[in-house]
Amino acid sequence: MLQVAFIRENKDAVIAALAKRNFDATQVIEDVLAFDESRRSIQAELDSTLSQSNKLSKEIGQLFKSGEREKANQLKEETGQLKERSKQLTEQLNEKAEGLTQLLYQIPNVPHESVPQGNTDEDNEEVFREGDVPQLGDKALPHWELAKKYDIIDFELGTKVTGAGFPVYKGKGARLQRALISYFLDKNTEAGYTEYQPPLMINEASGYGTGQLPDKEGQMYYVGADDLYLIPTSEVPITNLFRNEILSEDRFPICCTAYTPCFRREAGSYGAHVRGLNRLHQFDKVEIVRVEHPDESYKALDAMVDHVKNILRELKLPYRILRLCGGDLGFTSALTFDFEVFSTAQDRWLEISSVSNFEAYQANRLKLRYKDKNGKSKLAHTLNGSSLALPRVLAGILENYQTDEGIKVPEVLIPYAGFDTIS
């Protein structure tokens, strides 16, 4: 969430920037400032009330020590009023603080100045494109047909065991999947990211920390018996590793990578566009997460974009990079670049990575801070990106690498896969 002090000092700029998301913040920001104002004045009154009663308590202690019991008992009666008053004030204060937090939860992150105005994904700005689209003509099969033809992914079998959206990979399909995971992790660790294996379930506090809660509750699988959620992405457990931390500046940059399955309910999204691997309830993803000094976070974002570019270049897949417009930008993000791979047979672009800078928005919820040179605690910046999301990369490979002899394995993956063709 945004910092109240920041809102107070940049009220008009915040409202103007949020307008790029088509979010009219005028009223909610008025409310925030009003709540903050009254919160602070209540706090001041409570403080002085407590101060008085602290003073009296000390006096009473002294009087008991010196044996002046009557005088002490007199003072005791005085404290009653103060106690009552501070109880009232505390209640009011909690009310205001709670109200303030609720309001702040409703305000999305302020978009970076480079974020274009826009409403939908149509308005995203293409900033880069690379790779040749193979000319396959009408023979091109979509990946779900290829998967069936070569018997490497079974969608029906997953339906039997669990339900729709839980595919079963088999044989060379499973092996190729594992090859991709290893390859991605190797690329990431070579680039300086430390590999983690985090828990696949998170508690409520973690969900709030990265912004999945309270709003996107319905997107996560909930394990009621133990009050836990299945992770929708490893961003959540990895970023939360740093919740409630005060780092020394020399810890930066913090670079983490993790492979995990991801679980998403995807409530309400069914139809032609979710066929095959396009949209799943369970999928594998290798993620990169960074915690950065605020002065360095945009450099870090560029580095992450370059890193993902390199991987796609090595895989020789046709892809493009989009700068998301205000309307398509995630709630917690300040700037996001989406990577899309071209799906030849479907004749459409598939999102395979989303690289974002959250600036201090998550850090504020996480209480993730660092100590600056003057010994002051400041909020750090958090970033993350996929490198990469497996199913759609796999879909891209299957479709773009299909030949009459079978599906060729991208050169860089052959050592990992142990074969060069799926036939």
Place this chain on the structure above:
RNA sequence: GGAGAAAUGGCAGAGUGGUCGAAUGCGGCAGUCUUGAAAACUGUUGAGGGUCACACCUCCGGGGGUUCGAAUCCCUCUUUCUCCGCCA
């Protein structure tokens, strides 16, 4: 799952209900000494709110309670350790 013990500042570790935000040691930082370093000595060293700056307020795992007053007493939750049971 059952029985018991514990949770204090970066770490270790004291703390009789009343100058305890907290002794002491280590670590960190600054200084003295030194050509420089080490050692030694001196000082300093938690977080949040609030203020122009002070004052002041809150925080001793989380939440609640008793009391004029709680790190200290009570309830509850969480976590850790030991023993037993179960188990990949």
